[in-house]
Amino acid sequence: MENKRILVLGGNGFIGAHLVEALAEAGARLRVLDRPGSLPPAPVPRVEYRYGNFSDIATVAESLVDMELVIHLISTTVPGTANRDPIADIEGNLVGSVRLLQQMCDAGVPKLLFLSSGGTVYGNTKAIPIPEDHARNPLSSYGIVKVAIENYIGMYATLFGLEALVLRVSNPYGPRQSHLGVQGVIPTFFHRILSGDKIKIWGDGASLRDYLYISDLISFIVGAINADLGGVFNVGSGQGVSAKEILSLVADISGAAPAVEYLPARGFDVKDVVLDIAKAQQAFGWSPQVSLRSGCETYWRWLKGAGAPAEPV
Amino acid sequence: MENKRILVLGGNGFIGAHLVEALAEAGARLRVLDRPGSLPPAPVPRVEYRYGNFSDIATVAESLVDMELVIHLISTTVPGTANRDPIADIEGNLVGSVRLLQQMCDAGVPKLLFLSSGGTVYGNTKAIPIPEDHARNPLSSYGIVKVAIENYIGMYATLFGLEALVLRVSNPYGPRQSHLGVQGVIPTFFHRILSGDKIKIWGDGASLRDYLYISDLISFIVGAINADLGGVFNVGSGQGVSAKEILSLVADISGAAPAVEYLPARGFDVKDVVLDIAKAQQAFGWSPQVSLRSGCETYWRWLKGAGAPAEPV
Numbered sequence: 001m002e003n004k005r006i007l008v009l010g011g012n013g014f015i016g017a018h019l020v021e022a023l024a025e026a027g028a029r030l031r032v033l034d035r036p037g038s039l040p041p042a043p044v045p046r047v048e049y050r051y052g053n054f055s056d057i058a059t060v061a062e063s064l065v066d067m068e069l070v071i072h073l074i075s076t077t078v079p080g081t082a083n084r085d086p087i088a089d090i091e092g093n094l095v096g097s098v099r100l101l102q103q104m105c106d107a108g109v110p111k112l113l114f115l116s117s118g119g120t121v122y123g124n125t126k127a128i129p130i131p132e133d134h135a136r137n138p139l140s141s142y143g144i145v146k147v148a149i150e151n152y153i154g155m156y157a158t159l160f161g162l163e164a165l166v167l168r169v170s171n172p173y174g175p176r177q178s179h180l181g182v183q184g185v186i187p188t189f190f191h192r193i194l195s196g197d198k199i200k201i202w203g204d205g206a207s208l209r210d211y212l213y214i215s216d217l218i219s220f221i222v223g224a225i226n227a228d229l230g231g232v233f234n235v236g237s238g239q240g241v242s243a244k245e246i247l248s249l250v251a252d253i254s255g256a257a258p259a260v261e262y263l264p265a266r267g268f269d270v271k272d273v274v275l276d277i278a279k280a281q282q283a284f285g286w287s288p289q290v291s292l293r294s295g296c297e298t299y300w301r302w303l304k305g306a307g308a309p310a311e312p313v
Numbered sequence: 314m315e316n317k318r319i320l321v322l323g324g325n326g327f328i329g330a331h332l333v334e335a336l337a338e339a340g341a342r343l344r345v346l347d348r349p350g351s352l353p354p355a356p357v358p359r360v361e362y363r364y365g366n367f368s369d370i371a372t373v374a375e376s377l378v379d380m381e382l383v384i385h386l387i388s389t390t391v392p393g394t395a396n397r398d399p400i401a402d403i404e405g406n407l408v409g410s411v412r413l414l415q416q417m418c419d420a421g422v423p424k425l426l427f428l429s430s431g432g433t434v435y436g437n438t439k440a441i442p443i444p445e446d447h448a449r450n451p452l453s454s455y456g457i458v459k460v461a462i463e464n465y466i467g468m469y470a471t472l473f474g475l476e477a478l479v480l481r482v483s484n485p486y487g488p489r490q491s492h493l494g495v496q497g498v499i500p501t502f503f504h505r506i507l508s509g510d511k512i513k514i515w516g517d518g519a520s521l522r523d524y525l526y527i528s529d530l531i532s533f534i535v536g537a538i539n540a541d542l543g544g545v546f547n548v549g550s551g552q553g554v555s556a557k558e559i560l561s562l563v564a565d566i567s568g569a570a571p572a573v574e575y576l577p578a579r580g581f582d583v584k585d586v587v588l589d590i591a592k593a594q595q596a597f598g599w600s601p602q603v604s605l606r607s608g609c610e611t612y613w614r615w616l617k618g619a620g621a622p623a624e625p626v
Contacts, residue, residue, distance in 0.1 A: 083472065086411050086465065090403065094461075098399050135448035137464070139471060144464040148407075151450070151457040152399065158452060158580040159396065267471040 001226055002027040007063055007109075009054065009100075010073035011047075012038040014177045015115070015217065019071070020044055022218045023225075033063045041176055054096045057103070064107040069225065071113045072100065075142075079120055082141040083268055089141045097149045101156045111163040113221070114153055117146045118168035118210065118234050118275045128208065128240060129276035132168070132232050140268035150232070165229050167221070170236030170275050174214030174295065175302035185243055186211065186296060189250045190303050192258065199258045201243050203265035208240030208272040213295035216288040220280060227284040236275035237288045249293060253300050314539055315340040320376055320422075322367065322413075323386035324360075325351040327490045328428070328530065332384070333357055335531045336538075346376045354489055367409045370416070377420040382538065384426045385413065388455075392433055395454040396581055402454045410462045414469045424476040426534070427466055430459045431481035431523065431547055431588045441521065441553060442589035445481070445545050453581035463545070478542050480534070483549030483588050487527030487608065488615035498556055499524065499609060502563045503616050505571065512571045514556050516578035521553030521585040526608035529601040533593060540597040549588035550601045562606060566613050 006023060010016045011032030017040050024030055024044045031048040032040070043049065052059030054074050064070070076092035097114075104112060120143030121136045138144045156162040173186040192199045212235065220235050251258060281287050290298075319336060323329045324345030330353050337343055337357045344361040345353070356362065365372030367387050377383070389405035410427075417425060433456030434449045451457045469475040486499040505512045525548065533548050564571060594600050603611075 083468070086468075087408055087415075090408055090411065094407075095400055095403055098403065102400075133448070135446070137467075139468060141465070141468065144461055144468065147464065148457055148461045151460070152454070154450075155396065155399075155452060155454065155457065155581065268468065 001222070004028045004225070005031075005066055005068045006071060006225075007031045007033065007067045007069070008071045008073065009033050009063075010075070011049075011071075012040045013073060014174075015172060015214070016073045017041050017176065018174070018214050018218050019073075019221060020047060022222050026222055026226075031063060031067065033059070054100075055092065057099065060100060060103055061107065064103055064109050067107075067109045069111045069113065070100070070104060070109055071115075071221075072097065073115050077142060077145075079117070079140055079142040082145070086141040086144075089145050094145045094148050094152075098152050101152060101162065105156065105160045105162065111165075112153065113165045113167070113225070114149065116150055116166050116168045116232075117143060118170040118236055119143075119273050120270065121147050121150070121168060122270070122273065124271050125273075128272050128274040129238055130234070130274065131276040132234055132279055139270060163230055165224060166232045167224075167235045168232065168275070169217060170210035170212050170234075170273065172212050172214050172217045173299065175299060177214075177299075185209070185246055186250070186299060187303075189246060189258070190254065190296075190300055193250060193254045193256045194303060198261045199247065200261050200263055201247070202263050202269060205244040205247070205262065206242050207269070208242055208274055210236040210239060210274045211241055211246075211292055211295075212237050212288060213290035213292075213298075216290055219289070220286050223284050223286050229283055233280045233283065234275035234277050235280050236277055237292070238275060238277040239292070240272060240274035241292060249296055250300075253293070253296055314535070317341045317538070318344075318379055318381045319384060319538075320344045320346065320380045320382070321384045321386065322346050322376075323388070324384075325353045325362075326386060327487075328485060328527070329386045330354050330489065331487070331527050331531050332386075332534060333360060335535050339535055339539075344376060344380065346372070367413075368405065370412065373413060373416055374420065377416055377422050380420075380422050382424045382426065383413070383417060383422055384428075384534075385410065386428050390455060390458075392430070392453055392455040395458070399454040399457075402458050407458045407461050407465075411465050414465060414475065418469065418473045418475065424478075425466065426478045426480070426538070427462065429463055429479050429481045429545075430456060431483040431549055432456075432586050433583065434460050434463070434481060435583070435586065437584050438586075441585050441587040442551055443547070443587065444589040445547055445592055452583060476543055478537060479545045480537075480548045481545065481588070482530060483523035483525050483547075483586065485525050485527050485530045486612065488612060490527075490612075498522070498559055499563070499612060500616075502559060502571070503567065503609075503613055506563060506567045506569045507616060511574045512560065513574050513576055514560070515576045515582060518557040518560065518575065519555050520582070521555055521587055523549040523552060523587045524554060524559075524605055524608075525550050525601060526603035526605075526611075529603055532602075533599050536597050536599050542596055546593045546596065547588040547590050548593050549590055550605070551588060551590040552605070553585060553587035554605060562609055563613075566606070566609055
């Protein structure tokens, strides 16, 4: 890792900023490209911050100069909203990512780490936990585009020798995660308790999801780069938790009794998602360290404390 | 079928023109939309021919007026060339198809029949023949885009109630098929024999493919519309044939001894593709009627005869 030249696309976002801090600590030479108007929670020393749009070819080309690894965290959409404008999703995320692959080949950047979505690429599955070789039948535009990007990465690996690591991440959560109601159930529930708003649950609240604390995700990514992993890995907790269980946990931790509104299930929501993480666990001795209760407690302390006002959007 | 109002997108192409003839014969009221410069082999009476680009929103919107069924046969790329410009493939085929889905919902056109690709959506498989529920791991841009279109069709079916029939067709062949070397092994081999050119084979010529005579494909489509089928169906012969076997067959039928050049295998070519057609066979009593030898003999007679000069490009 020492002095490894890494470009982090989307390095000021929730996952990106945590990752940049960890990679800088590990000795990497980092460049961040994120959209104009984004900001790191606190600029990390010796990191080169650049600002520009992912759709701008020259901006991306300049960012790729001299890089050994690209970590691609950019998404211009989120799972709950991509369906409203699938063509914008295709143009922004799929075309941008394929252009990135072309530009990496042109610039001779050998390796890509892409964050895919363990929660949306598989769709409704026959059984849980879901192994990496399970069929991918995404139900939402977000998942459809992630699958297409994964497939193009595979094509560029075969045709042009691109080295690639694809991580199908479950629902990461932790301090500094946005509370806009689109990024995750845990921050949304805690924020609504703090603001006194009703908590909304789509469907009966029994569907299982796989929540991974941010530091466990970051430790996997750092370890995977150190181990020079390639291929496709599920990265999650391997544990299935329902929205009702999260509700009970956040009520318990916060000491509040939130009002809950149940809304009709959405067609693009997957029934259950619990990732089989055996492959990730066997790769280099990683396993998730932070329990759901402990992670939620940390998030709640952060939210109530000094962190909240400075939270990145 | 009698008086059913059907729009055939790409109705002047190889498959499209055969289909328009059969549907007109069956009593459908047909509209064809194809690109400017395309021509039907012979205009079919009572068919409304329109010309315009698939990327033109107004053209597509006008074509949808009063239709009950859209048959979407348009592809702006072919398997062998889509990889050269994947972004054009995405823009032309994926964006165009998603826009079509939106426009169909807006216009209240209830049903879509989409021709997908049995030869490219599955990628390299664990076993042959390949059933419809096998994982889709396409290796080429052509296949990646077909999978993404299939997934968006599923999403529009779930979210907006679109009725859809997706046919994963193997390698169709028959009279009037182009000989440009990109549409299929059988016409290409026969044309090269006729012109005295060398026959090129990528790889060792042992990979299996599934060839379906055009009239068998058309009879499935007409029968599926009559039966109001929905869902996903493999449509092929269910038989695996190697390029070497095709070579020997075309040599035998033509009486020629063609020169053959073996070229390195291409990374985006799938090892073997033989479709499991049990579901199609059980749907309404269809099964392929034309043997490979008989279909090839018909093609050769057509190619040598009056058909050749008038062949549509």
